[in-house]
Amino acid sequence: MRVSGIRRMFEMASTMKNPIDLSAGLPDFDTPQKVKQTAITAIRQGFNRYTPTIGIPPLRKAILKKLKRNKINVKESQVLVTCAGFGALDLVLCALLNQGDEAILFDPYFVGHKQLLLRYGAKIVALPRNKDFSIDLARLEKAVTKKTKVIIVNSPNNPTGKMYGEKELREIARIAKKHGVIIISDELYEVFAYDKKHFSIGSVYKNTVTVNGFSKSHAMTGWRVGYCCGPQAIIDAAIKQQQFSYVCAPAPFQRAAVTALSTSVNKYVKGYKKKRDIIYNGLKDKYDIVKPEGAFYAFVRYPYDADRFIKNCVKHNLLVVPGDVFSERNTHFRISFATKDSTLRKAVAVLNKLT
Numbered sequence: 272m273r274v275s276g277i278r279r280m281f282e283m284a285s286t287m288k289n290p291i292d293l294s295a296g297l298p299d300f301d302t303p304q305k306v307k308q309t310a311i312t313a314i315r316q317g318f319n320r321y322t323p324t325i326g327i328p329p330l331r332k333a334i335l336k337k338l339k340r341n342k343i344n345v346k347e348s349q350v351l352v353t354c355a356g357f358g359a360l361d362l363v364l365c366a367l368l369n370q371g372d373e374a375i376l377f378d379p380y381f382v383g384h385k386q387l388l389l390r391y392g393a394k395i396v397a398l399p400r401n402k403d404f405s406i407d408l409a410r411l412e413k414a415v416t417k418k419t420k421v422i423i424v425n426s427p428n429n430p431t432g433k434m435y436g437e438k439e440l441r442e443i444a445r446i447a448k449k450h451g452v453i454i455i456s457d458e459l460y461e462v463f464a465y466d467k468k469h470f471s472i473g474s475v476y477k478n479t480v481t482v483n484g485f486s487k488s489h490a491m492t493g494w495r496v497g498y499c500c501g502p503q504a505i506i507d508a509a510i511k512q513q514q515f516s517y518v519c520a521p522a523p524f525q526r527a528a529v530t531a532l533s534t535s536v537n538k539y540v541k542g543y544k545k546k547r548d549i550i551y552n553g554l555k556d557k558y559d560i561v562k563p564e565g566a567f568y569a570f571v572r573y574p575y576d577a578d579r580f581i582k583n584c585v586k587h588n589l590l591v592v593p594g595d596v597f598s599e600r601n602t603h604f605r606i607s608f609a610t611k612d613s614t615l616r617k618a619v620a621v622l623n624k625l626t
Contacts, residue, residue: 293614294591294592295609296609297487305534310527319522322519326352334500334532338481343481346503355520356499359484359509360384362512363509364391371392372394374394376388376398376423377424378598379404379431381425382596396414404428405435412446423455427461428565431569432561434467436467444475452478453479455479459487461488462488463566464540464565473500480499480502482498485531491524495524496520546567553619553623557623568608571605572603589618
């Protein structure tokens, strides 16, 4: 496993004086007040002990209602509350993978997905995406073998901001069903959808493990509450893994997550669409940039040599994340636009000077 390139940039930012930081992948707004108050009340009421490994019943019931709105039809027994979405991925992959199993990732990918697959001994098949970051379905069909265990889908996507449409996801589901492959769908950025409606592949393919959480949607990154749902046998195996690892998600924050599920973040999403537009409109004339459709990232092609470009960014007190953190190639860099509008405008000015 490699040291996280994202965390490395995060640590670099802490040593710089007033950096223009476009490296951090976390919301710049605070946790909604109602959600914070629920957590405070739970702590004061002494709700600080272990909970059931599967999660508290009110939260699982609330998650189930949310999943049904996404047309994912599962039972409450198929819902597991975890220590963030990443914890869910960890548990599920640990339960599923054997040494040498093949796992398909679409390149560029979220770095955490790759590192978890390496941890559990999988052979990674990284499929390059099309220029607009859509999936090459013919290439996917050819890549599936008898050893393929999982296909990981991430929409809205980190690092590209790409959202896969219903037609594209149905095709991925068709290929997975044909070959008996499990799909893991990371939907952590679901609420950050700007130009099209989010579609859950688990609504059309029952052999899907859907992963989600509250870190991004409700700015609960430090609270570590997420969840997953899927086939009963996979969830049962993940529950066993959680019993002897994480044990349970933090008790007071599980209660807060119940409140989060009924707390709208639409005003923040509207603000993030504006941030997306500041970045895209500001850079499109000088950079090769695909307009992000969701999440809060843009994956931008380097205008010249990658190392020289990143060094020039640092010289100008600007932090972005090198693209090889997310890809087998080093052709792009990642921008997070989860920061103040004024910071984004400063970044646009600097980046345009660097071309």
